[in-house]
Amino acid sequence: MGRLDDKVALITGGARGQGAAEAELFVADGATVVIADVLDDEGRATADRIGDACRYEHLDVTDEAGWGALVADIVEAHGRLDVLVNNAGIFRVQPLGETSLDDWNRMLAINQTGVFLGMRAVAPPMTAARSGSIINISSVAGLNGVGMAFTYSATKWAVRGMTKSAAQDLSRSGVRVNSVHPGYIDTDMLRELDPDRGNLERGVPLGRLATAAEVGEVVLFLASDESGYCTGHEFVVDGGLTA
Numbered sequence: 001m002g003r004l005d006d007k008v009a010l011i012t013g014g015a016r017g018q019g020a021a022e023a024e025l026f027v028a029d030g031a032t033v034v035i036a037d038v039l040d041d042e043g044r045a046t047a048d049r050i051g052d053a054c055r056y057e058h059l060d061v062t063d064e065a066g067w068g069a070l071v072a073d074i075v076e077a078h079g080r081l082d083v084l085v086n087n088a089g090i091f092r093v094q095p096l097g098e099t100s101l102d103d104w105n106r107m108l109a110i111n112q113t114g115v116f117l118g119m120r121a122v123a124p125p126m127t128a129a130r131s132g133s134i135i136n137i138s139s140v141a142g143l144n145g146v147g148m149a150f151t152y153s154a155t156k157w158a159v160r161g162m163t164k165s166a167a168q169d170l171s172r173s174g175v176r177v178n179s180v181h182p183g184y185i186d187t188d189m190l191r192e193l194d195p196d197r198g199n200l201e202r203g204v205p206l207g208r209l210a211t212a213a214e215v216g217e218v219v220l221f222l223a224s225d226e227s228g229y230c231t232g233h234e235f236v237v238d239g240g241l242t243a
């Protein structure tokens with residue numbers, strides 16, 4: 001028996017990195033998974049690699065109408081939508097003084113508004129089913145200040161706050177909402193921060209970066225009924241970085 005048997009999940013930013021690792025773990029534990037992204041070729045290749053229980057759909061998470069159409073399509077095709085992982089995100093090294101209003105608005109649109117639109121889109125079917133799990137991917141940058149990535153940190157704190165408010169709002173409907181806070185995870189995103197990874201590794205108490213799958217295991221737990229009494233909280237996967 002898989003921990004996600006019969007569950008249907010939507011994972012944004014699933015073409016690569018952590019989202020792709022989560023999709024693979026979810027399918028291995030019995031779920032049907034839709035991965036959504038703007039990287040269409042990579043997304044299709046990832047879904048093909050994972051197998052029949054995974055399919056790719058184009059979704060820019062800033063597109064309100066796109067969210068409505070995709071959620072309606074999944075519910076029509078599968079009769080349910082049990083799990084949303086709001087994982088899509090962008091990162092830039094950019095301190096406060098170097099941040100233009102356009103830079104700020106662009107990152108908020110993806111990292112923050114995208115999470116709002118996603119939660120709002122899945123709430124009706126989950127509320128109707130009186131069951132669901134929403135997992136919002138924040139960061140250790142949503143637990144601490146990050147001087148060299150001002151806007152990124154602002155969006156990840158926002159995700160943490162939105163998670164708690166949505167959890168309170170939706171708890172009586174049986175829908176759980178939690179945030180996950182990765183530290184340094186070995187994906188494409190990290191290359192901008194430290195191309196050779198060495199400096200980052202030295203700063204981590206466990207002495208290494210995490211694999212995407214190590215975050216995925218925590219996300220899987222939150223998606224499963226094993227976490228049925230967890231809502232509104234932060235789950236930190238950072239090798240001790242913020243301990």
Ligand code: NAD
Pocket residue numbers: 012013014015016017018019036037038039059060061062086087088089090091110137138139140181182183184185186187188189190
């Ligand atoms: P990644 O860059 O490999 O993956 C991010 C994915 O999001 C990409 O596939 C990208 O195409 C997609 N995406 C970007 N903009 C999008 C949009 N508008 N609509 C749909 N998809 C879009 O990086 P990752 O490490 O897998 O990041 C996953 C999440 O984890 C992000 O939210 C990131 O902020 C967070 N995170 C990453 C780290 C890390 O060290 N890598 C640490 C903390 C938090």
